Amino acid sequence: MDNIYKSKHSSNNKESKPNKYVNNLISRLLISIILFLSIISITNFKSEYRKLFKDIAINRNLSFNKITNMYNKYFGKVIPLKEDKEEMVFDEKITYKDIKEENNAYKLTVNKNYLVPIINSGLVVFIGEKDNLGNTVIIQGIDNIDYWYSNVTNLNVKLYDYVSKGSMLGNAIDDKITLTFIKDGKNLKYEEVIK
Numbered sequence: 001m002d003n004i005y006k007s008k009h010s011s012n013n014k015e016s017k018p019n020k021y022v023n024n025l026i027s028r029l030l031i032s033i034i035l036f037l038s039i040i041s042i043t044n045f046k047s048e049y050r051k052l053f054k055d056i057a058i059n060r061n062l063s064f065n066k067i068t069n070m071y072n073k074y075f076g077k078v079i080p081l082k083e084d085k086e087e088m089v090f091d092e093k094i095t096y097k098d099i100k101e102e103n104n105a106y107k108l109t110v111n112k113n114y115l116v117p118i119i120n121s122g123l124v125v126f127i128g129e130k131d132n133l134g135n136t137v138i139i140q141g142i143d144n145i146d147y148w149y150s151n152v153t154n155l156n157v158k159l160y161d162y163v164s165k166g167s168m169l170g171n172a173i174d175d176k177i178t179l180t181f182i183k184d185g186k187n188l189k190y191e192e193v194i195k
Contacts, residue, residue, distance in 0.1 A: 068123070094119065094179075094194065104187040105133070105150070105180040114172040119147055119179075119194065121165045124157050133178055137169060145193060148180035 043050045094117060096108035118139065125146075126138035133150035137157065140146055155170040157163055181188040 105178050106190045107178050110172050110175055110177060112175050116152055116169040116172055118163050118165055118167050118169050124159055124161045127159050146182040150178035151176050
């Protein structure tokens with residue numbers, strides 16, 4: 001008799017976990033919808049609120065890491081599964097033969113086919129061509145610095161990937177890579193970022 005009770009009781013626990021997750025997901029979705037509708041109604045109510053929202057959401061550089069961390073803190077992760085993703089880790093700093101500052105960027109001379117390590121963990125927010133820089137990857141670091149890696153190829157990352165410090169970004173084209181560091185719309189010096 002006890003065994004029958006235990007087996008029924010344990011099956012109810014197994015069923016309650018998915019139900020609990022679905023209920024939490026629905027709650028988070030409803031809260032998100034309420035926040036979204038609140039923002040829409042506030043911005044339509046007065047033009048000064050609309051200007052403020054436009055300044056914050058459109059004109060400023062939003063930190064996806066801050067938003068993600070805040071969302072995960074208050075609402076939890078949307079998908080509770082952990083991704084198994086292999087990353088090539090170098091455990092070394094960027095090494096170069098020569099460095100020159102040009103137009104708020106730093107052009108590094110490196111070995112041919114140099115494997116470029118990621119300087120700091122963060123979110124890949126841009127992959128594409130930038131004027132005068134060539135193929136560029138922008139990673140918004142967990143320290144709120146935008147790391148621009150230019151003149152890179154054979155990328156090991158995709159847009160909106162979360163990447164870890166020391167993992168492989170890709171290869172340098174020829175023997176040059178260009179690094180740019182931007183925080184709050186201001187360019188930072190190489191020595192301020194790489195210590």
